[in-house]
Amino acid sequence: MNADIRPIRTPAEQAILASLGGLPAGGDRLADLRRAAARSFEEHGLPHRRVEEWKYTDLRTLMREAVPLAGPAAVAQADAAARLLRGVEARRIVVANGAVVPELSDLAGLEEGLRLTTLSAALASGDEVLSRLGGILPGRYDASLALNTALAKDGVVIVVAPGAKIERPVHVAHVFAGESAAASYARSLVVVGAGASFTYAESFEGPQGLAYQANAATEFVVGDEAHLDVVRLQEDGAGAFHLATLLFDVGRQAQVHAFTLASGAAVARTSLYATLSGEGSAVGFNGASLLKDRQHNDATLFVDHQAPGCESRELFKTVLDDTSRGVFQGKIVVRQAAQKTDGRMMSRALLLGDDAEMDNKPELEIFADDVQCGHGATCGAIDDELLFYLRARGIPLTEAQSLLVQAFVGEAVETVEHDGLREALLERAEGWLKARG
Amino acid sequence: MALLEIDNLHAKIDGEHGKEILKGLSLKVNPGEVHAIMGPNGSGKSTLSYILAGKDDYEVTDGSVSLDGEDLLEMEIDERAAKGVFLAFQYPVEVPGVATMTFLRSALNAQRKKRGEEEISTPDFLRLVKDKAAGLGISQDMLRRGVNVGFSGGEKKRAEILQMAVLEPKVAILDETDSGLDIDALKVVSEGVNALRSPDRAMIVITHYQRLLNHIVPDFVHVMHKGRIVRSGGKELALELEANGYAEYQQDAA
Numbered sequence: 001m002n003a004d005i006r007p008i009r010t011p012a013e014q015a016i017l018a019s020l021g022g023l024p025a026g027g028d029r030l031a032d033l034r035r036a037a038a039r040s041f042e043e044h045g046l047p048h049r050r051v052e053e054w055k056y057t058d059l060r061t062l063m064r065e066a067v068p069l070a071g072p073a074a075v076a077q078a079d080a081a082a083r084l085l086r087g088v089e090a091r092r093i094v095v096a097n098g099a100v101v102p103e104l105s106d107l108a109g110l111e112e113g114l115r116l117t118t119l120s121a122a123l124a125s126g127d128e129v130l131s132r133l134g135g136i137l138p139g140r141y142d143a144s145l146a147l148n149t150a151l152a153k154d155g156v157v158i159v160v161a162p163g164a165k166i167e168r169p170v171h172v173a174h175v176f177a178g179e180s181a182a183a184s185y186a187r188s189l190v191v192v193g194a195g196a197s198f199t200y201a202e203s204f205e206g207p208q209g210l211a212y213q214a215n216a217a218t219e220f221v222v223g224d225e226a227h228l229d230v231v232r233l234q235e236d237g238a239g240a241f242h243l244a245t246l247l248f249d250v251g252r253q254a255q256v257h258a259f260t261l262a263s264g265a266a267v268a269r270t271s272l273y274a275t276l277s278g279e280g281s282a283v284g285f286n287g288a289s290l291l292k293d294r295q296h297n298d299a300t301l302f303v304d305h306q307a308p309g310c311e312s313r314e315l316f317k318t319v320l321d322d323t324s325r326g327v328f329q330g331k332i333v334v335r336q337a338a339q340k341t342d343g344r345m346m347s348r349a350l351l352l353g354d355d356a357e358m359d360n361k362p363e364l365e366i367f368a369d370d371v372q373c374g375h376g377a378t379c380g381a382i383d384d385e386l387l388f389y390l391r392a393r394g395i396p397l398t399e400a401q402s403l404l405v406q407a408f409v410g411e412a413v414e415t416v417e418h419d420g421l422r423e424a425l426l427e428r429a430e431g432w433l434k435a436r437g
Numbered sequence: 438m439a440l441l442e443i444d445n446l447h448a449k450i451d452g453e454h455g456k457e458i459l460k461g462l463s464l465k466v467n468p469g470e471v472h473a474i475m476g477p478n479g480s481g482k483s484t485l486s487y488i489l490a491g492k493d494d495y496e497v498t499d500g501s502v503s504l505d506g507e508d509l510l511e512m513e514i515d516e517r518a519a520k521g522v523f524l525a526f527q528y529p530v531e532v533p534g535v536a537t538m539t540f541l542r543s544a545l546n547a548q549r550k551k552r553g554e555e556e557i558s559t560p561d562f563l564r565l566v567k568d569k570a571a572g573l574g575i576s577q578d579m580l581r582r583g584v585n586v587g588f589s590g591g592e593k594k595r596a597e598i599l600q601m602a603v604l605e606p607k608v609a610i611l612d613e614t615d616s617g618l619d620i621d622a623l624k625v626v627s628e629g630v631n632a633l634r635s636p637d638r639a640m641i642v643i644t645h646y647q648r649l650l651n652h653i654v655p656d657f658v659h660v661m662h663k664g665r666i667v668r669s670g671g672k673e674l675a676l677e678l679e680a681n682g683y684a685e686y687q688q689d690a691a
Contacts, residue, residue, distance in 0.1 A: 385530050386530055386532055388490075388492055388514065389526070389529070389530045389532065390532070390540070390544075391491075391513075391514035391515045391518070392490045392491070392492075392514055392515075392517075392518055392524055392526075393515075393518055393540070393544035393600060393604065394515050394518035394519050394544045394545075394547045394548035394551070394604070395515055395543050395544050395547045396513075396515045396547060396551075397513075397515070399543065399547060400515075403535050403539075403540075403543060404532070404534075404535070406534070406535075407532065407533060407534025407535045407583070408534065410534045411533070411534055
């Protein structure tokens with residue numbers, strides 16, 4: 001019996017196939033990429049629990065409803081919807097329903113060494129930087145990325161010149177603005193030149209009551225000795241599907257740090273693929289997820305050590321209230337050439353609700369013989385002894401819980417280097433705890 | 438009316454087959470008094486302190502405890518603290534990620550709020566902590582760190598006394614505050630405690646050894662054994678215990 005033969009398409013799959021039908025024939029390398037991605041989706045469809053990487057996030061079952069492709073958002077509506085990280089001093093780009101809104105975006109007055117344009121403009125002008133797009137491959141079929149490749153028409157394209165130190169972060173604010181559920185796709189490309197340093201922030205938000213689908217993918221090409229910080233805040237609406245893919249190709253002696261704070265969407269999956277292709281780099285991929293009600297949040301990482309002497313660190317914290325479900329899948333692969341690799345991965349979950357569930361799946365695949373790798377996972381409730389100590393000093397139960405949860409999450413958020421963004425994220429986490437009451 | 442009145446208190450470890458630990462303990466404590474409770478290991482001294490603070494690992498099966506005439510056992514843990522009960526822990530826990538200053542401020546303001554008082558202003562709070570910390574040899578760096586994180590045994594005990602100084606309780610229960618302290622640390626901690634003696638405040642000093650009572654001189658000494666107070670006297674009783682040990686009580690019981 002072959003599990004891939006599945007003639008019955010769900011309504012969601014049928015709707016996606018209908019969207020894919022509009023791809024034109026002919027064209028360049030990107031058109032070929034799009035058609036290949038569309039074909040792979042036609043072949044595999046939405047992933048289900050028998051596909052190992054999606055075992056805990058059965059997208060085929062979770063995503064039942066058929067929604068059309070999102071149309072453009074009204075400027076005023078997009079403006080009103082984009083609330084997150086407004087207080088942070090950054091160059092702001094608003095991407096509504098998958099398209100950059102020029103009226104709301106700070107595209108002029110760029111610092112020396114910073115090039116910033118939209119994907120649609122780059123496509124229209126045949127910008128040569130697009131030769132980098134689709135260059136980082138996950139090495140396996142990823143439905144979320146395939147759909148993004150096939151359907152995304154816009155996003156942000158950033159090129160930081162070699163040696164340029166760009167102080168002011170670029171913040172890409174993704175919003176969904178509309179009255180009815182629809183699917184949006186955004187694709188971005190960030191190329192950081194050798195020795196350059198750059199901070200990239202992105203946020204996601206949308207209306208609470210709508211089962212919209214937001215699919216965003218960003219590729220980061222990090223040059224030798226470059227320094228890149230990525231800070232992400234996911235607060236999509238409570239009914240939304242959030243699918244994000246982050247792809248990194250890291251050169252020699254580079255430093256990359258990415259952090260995601262996620263508390264939104266009904267179902268969220270963030271897949272991160274990193275290829276360490278140059279010697280002696282240091283990467284840190286961290287995150288914190290705050291879940292409640294029936295939320296489902298999946299953080300999946302794949303770190304591929306191809307070059308020797310690299311260091312990778314992953315720390316993920318998940319707080320689960322009510323009947324929420326968290327998933328952490330982390331895989332570190334150390335190729336034969338990648339001697340002296342130092343890789344550590346840790347997932348910690350704090351269960352606040354009796355019926356909450358956390359699935360941890362750490363994996364190590366090591367082909368080199370001189371490496372240091374480790375992983376760990378913990379899962380537990382708030383420590384009663386700590387709670388008693390705080391209460392014995394007069395701190396009421398809910399406040400004591402909040403302080404302890406904040407401390408738990410804080411350890412991960414503190415890894416964010418940029419002061420303004422770190423403070424903003426801590427504030428959002430605090431707000432989540434306050435709303436919990 | 439006594440400030441704290443414990444009458445015929447019986448308590449067992451929570452659960453169906455929980456062992457009975459307190460077997461009819463009675464004690465009256467008036468404002469300004471310092472009571473020492475001494476006794477061999479396993480006599481129920483720490484259990485008594487936990488029950489007064491409200492730890493829910495125990496079940497009170499008989500008797501009563503009142504604070505200022507109110508039923509203490511009916512109160513939530515944090516409510517007891519707001520009413521003036523303070524337990525200096527034998528083994529203070531480490532609370533990573535919660536800075537000592539944040540912790541102290543949350544505790545003080547929560548207590549004030551519960552008592553219907555206004556929250557303390559930031560400058561007043563900083564001044565208050567700075568003054569009290571200096572006397573106890575607690576550095577600014579310790580205050581910025583997570584509560585008790587990486588503190589030595591002596592630093593943890595000093596931090597407990599700092600919390601007591603900031604929170605100004607009516608009844609302070611010091612559970613084996615001398616354990617794990619060398620003679621210098623014992624002196625610092627005792628001086629801290631003595632500075633907090635006042636006509637409005639009562640203290641219950643729980644200790645296994647007489648040594649601590651050379652520094653914190655009690656008004657009354659009680660011997661606890663098998664969950665009850667078996668003998669009470671003045672400070673000279675502690676010296677007698679130091680000379681003869683607890684053997685006579687243990688034989689009586691056998």
